[in-house]
Amino acid sequence: MWDAVKSMKNEGLVSLATFASVFSSYVSFDKVKEAVLTFEVMDQYGCVRDIVALNTLISAICREGKTIDGLEFLSVAKSRIRPDLDSYAILLEGWEKEGNVSLAKTTFDEMVAEVGWDPANVPAYDSFLSTLIKGKDGVNEALKYIDILHQRKCSPGIKFFRDVLEDFQKVGNVRGAELIWKAMVEKVGIRPDTEMYNLMIELYCSKNYTDTAKKMLDEMVFTGAFPDMQSYNVLFHFLIKNRKLKDASVLFNEMVKNEFFPSKTDCIAAVKIFLDIGDPYVAVKVWKFMIENYDSDLDETGNLLINGLRDANMLPEAVKYAEDMIEKGIKVTSATLSRLKHSLSREKKDGVYEELLRKWKSS
Structure with missing residues (x-):
């Protein structure tokens, strides 16, 4: 490796990128000491040992999960090269990856002492708070430091809040x-985006707090975020799943109006449930949407609708939708046809059945 570096020096090709590669190679083979010695001889190869070079070495060390070595190197090197914001941001990112709350606090305190408070130091604040929140009493610890940052006119960025909300959504916290959301909106003044609203909507729905999820959906437009396909579909899915069918019916109308179409799976479930509870009119509305917007896997739901209308004493409607299915090439089963025959015969409408059978056979 060094033969190549010497050859590059003779040709005037050595740069910081060259040494960055050497640092990474040494550290990846657990040779941090050799990487540090390489840093010490950089100037002999025409490269300045400045803060950029120092941060490059610290970054190489921390990437390999050896943040403690990076901290020890900085504690020695800072007597010659003054650390900057990036120096500490790199170390704090390392502690975040390693989950070391204690040393993250130590590094944070040293950072404040060395470089002070800076509103631009968002990556460091994000990493520090992300480490705290995963530790003991993490939420309260993070909120405490958000208050401290706020007092110094500093704050974490939207990335921290988005990542935390995503983690809390996954574990159902x-x-x-809610505490992090409140701090973000009221303390820091960040406007949540659609993705963040969707995380909260899904979290509330997963805990059966669909009323609160609907309030979040309604609130979005007033804060500059707008519901998307996911916003509506998550809420509709859980309203159907939890049989909150009046709300589901209202939301379905809103979705179709705004052209955020519910998934086929949820539509199938909706048709079945609305038939089960004796509300065939909404079931028909959902079915009409399905045949206008989906062109496959409709047979089972269509036959379910026909039989449901028949059972609800809506025989003319059952025949109408059977004819419509046949015309559209959606399979009406012989069992469904047999049930219609029985009902039509009882109503002395054998001619209607014969016409339906003729269409069925010719399809």
């Missing part, structure tokens, strides 16, 4: 998410 409603209380933690």
Whole structure:
């Protein structure tokens, strides 16, 4: 490796990128000491040992999960090269990856002492708070430091809040998410985007707090975020799943109006449930949407609708939708046809059945 570096020096090709590669090679083979010695001889190869070079070495060390070595190197090197914001941001990112709350606090305190408070130091604040929140009493610890940052006119960025909300959504931590959301909106003044609203909507829905999820959906437009396909589909899915069917019916109308179409799976479930509870009119509305917007896997739901209308004493409607299915090439089963025959015969409408059978056979 060094033969190549010497050859590059003779040709005037050595740069910081050259040494960055050497640092990474040494550290990846657990030779941090050799990487540090390489840093010490950089100037002999025409490269300045400045803060950029120092941060490059610290970054190489921390990437390999050896943040403690990076901290020890900085504690020695800072007597010659003054650390900057990036120096500490790199170390704090390392502690975040390693989950070391204690040393993250130590590094944060040293950072404040060395370089002070700076509103631009968002990556460092993000990493520090992300480490704290995963530790013991993490939410309260993070909120405490958000207050401290706020007092110094500093704050974490939207990335921290988005990542935390995503983590809390995955584990179902409603209380933690609400506290972080409040700090983000009221303390820091960040406007949540659509993705962040969707995380909260899904979290509330997963805990059966669909009323609160609907309030979040309604609130979005007033804060500059707008519902998207996911916003509507998540809420519709859980309203159907939890049989909150009046709300589901209202939301379905809103979705279709705004051209955020519900998934086929949820539509199938909706048709079945609305038939089960004796509300065939909404079931028909959902079915009409399905045949206008989906062109496959409709047979089972269509036959379910026909039989449901028949059972609800809506025989003319059952025949109408059977004819419509046949015309559109959606399979009406012989069992469904047999049930219609029985009902039509009882109503002395054998001619209607014969016409339906003729269309069925010719399809």
